[in-house]
Amino acid sequence: TKPFGVPGKPLFLCSPYVDQTLVKGSFKTIVVLPKYVDRDEWLAFNTFEFFNYITMFHGIISDYCTPHTCPVMSGGPGVEYAWIDANQKKTRYSAPHYFDTMATWIHGQLADESRFPTKSGLEFPKDFVYTVRTIFRHLIRVLIHIYHSHYDKILNLTAEAHFNALFAHFVCFGKEFELLEQRLRQEELDIQIAAQALEGLASA
């Protein structure tokens, strides 16, 4: 038996896979800012958790995401993400190289007391939300890349319900706090549709 999809649709948008999710009920319960809680602290905590869980799921496919299989960091047909360094310089990296660079950078941000303070009494910097936005922009690329290029592994490992939930949760959080870009390319819209489908499912 060979896999078959639906014409014009990537597998992750097809039933029954797109309907699988670990979490029932609305993500809003765990996404919206709890009353009286500091917004930056909430963003910091959730960013920290998303980074941990997304890198954990990336770890599942990392053995199969090589410079050979993924010479560019692609987010679907025709979409290529370049790494932009601190000096706004764009570099093309293979997907694994992009991921490593990104994970190292985010890890550095999270461990930097002047950006993500953990010590008692230290304040968040004024531009904190920009840092979070940059992190979210990178993290969604990792998710999109996995959906487009490594979804077969996710299915073989029966991890799509988990991965979908993590993705829908991430997008829900990103929207709630306007951390994701408004304008997305067509290919990326597929992903947004998947997220909507999952969200619709979750709150149904």
Next chain:
Amino acid sequence: FHRPTPSDQEAWFPRSTEGLSQATIDRATAAKMKLEHYYKVALEQAIERNQRRTNLENTLMTSHSSDERKHRQLMSLGRKESQYLRLRRTRLGLEDFATVKVIGKGAFGEVRLVQKTDTGKIYAMKTLRKFDMFKKDQLAHVKAERDVLAESDSPWVVQLFYSFQDPQYLYLIMEFLPGGDLMTMLIKYDTFTEDVTRFYMAECVLAIEAIHKLGFIHRDIKPDNILLDATGHIKLSDFGLSTGFHKTHDSAYYQRLLEGVQNSAGTESINLTFSSKDRIATWKKNRRALAYSTVGTPDYIAPEIFMQQGYGQECDWWSLGAIMFECLVGYPPFCAENPHETYRKIMNWRDQLCFPEDVHLSREAEDLIRRLIASPEHRLGRNGGANEIKSHPFFHGVVWEDIRKIDAPYVPQLRSITDTSYFPTEDLEQVPQTPPPSYHHDMGVDNKDLAFVGYTYKRFDYLTRKNAF
């Protein structure tokens, strides 16, 4: 946007893990489990957070304080919640704590009084040498200890706040109980009156009941593990051996004891002529050394545990009986020159249990001890649990519900939050202030590291309280 209809829109993907490495499969399983746990906890915490908020809002609604004051209280809750979120993404390490003093020693490491450098809060830090633990197959041991400590909100159990590790050690950051332990108390006072004994035994009954309700058997209740808080009430620490199942190291250990017995067969100890006073003196001389040794003392362990044929929660009630004997008589009922001899006496408990003539015990006290130091099937607590013990005449008059609220017989007189006068710190002066690096740095240790992943636990209430106490 509308959902596709299944009939013409269904895709088909034959799943197979063929060609995927075992490492990948393991990683996927772990990731899935962790994510499930994450959502479970996230939901629980959202609910708890909501509850805390609505509770406060409701209280404020009926209170007569000014709006400004109410607002301040709500803001203060928000700050606590925010502080808690911050703690949850804090990675702690040894460098975040400063040692004030070494206060205790156990088989696998020491206990130190420490201060968290940024908040100034005081904790007790237990250090466990990983290498020694692996050598002795103590992994399950530590896991069990952590689970019980972490899961319980019980006032009878020492609270665990953080834990972390480095290549050599595991660190448990617990609440500091400034009153010392019952072993130290017994060394100081020799014996207690029946009234004092009643208080400690009653609290122990409730503490053991609380652990049993959590689904655990302690198996190693002894005076060293009965700690006293700032008000002189007890809490149980050290769940070293508490686990629902047998572990291999146990059988090996008991086997060794058995061999020891065979070697020394026939060497009946000659202290039959000793008075209780002499026995107390001998016992006390060796007591602390025993507490510090890796083997530990078997003095309070029920015989059925040695027999490897299964046992139930009632084994903890035996230990209680042995401790009660010690409180009233001055030494435990089966104390001997060495663990082998103690072991032999416990196995022959029917002949070996005797009450010295020069110590007076009330009828109720002796009866309770005899009903606890009994065969499992006849032991008090076997059928009715803690309630059976609570209704024994010895406990007549105990107000069980409020016992933690009454004044304890000995209330520690503390001069500061770092007062360690209730600990035998002079015995521990050779112990270094900070754990020294260990020399065993082989691969075996690092490989086992994974078992400790997720070894972190942080508790809301205490951590966000203004002062430690």
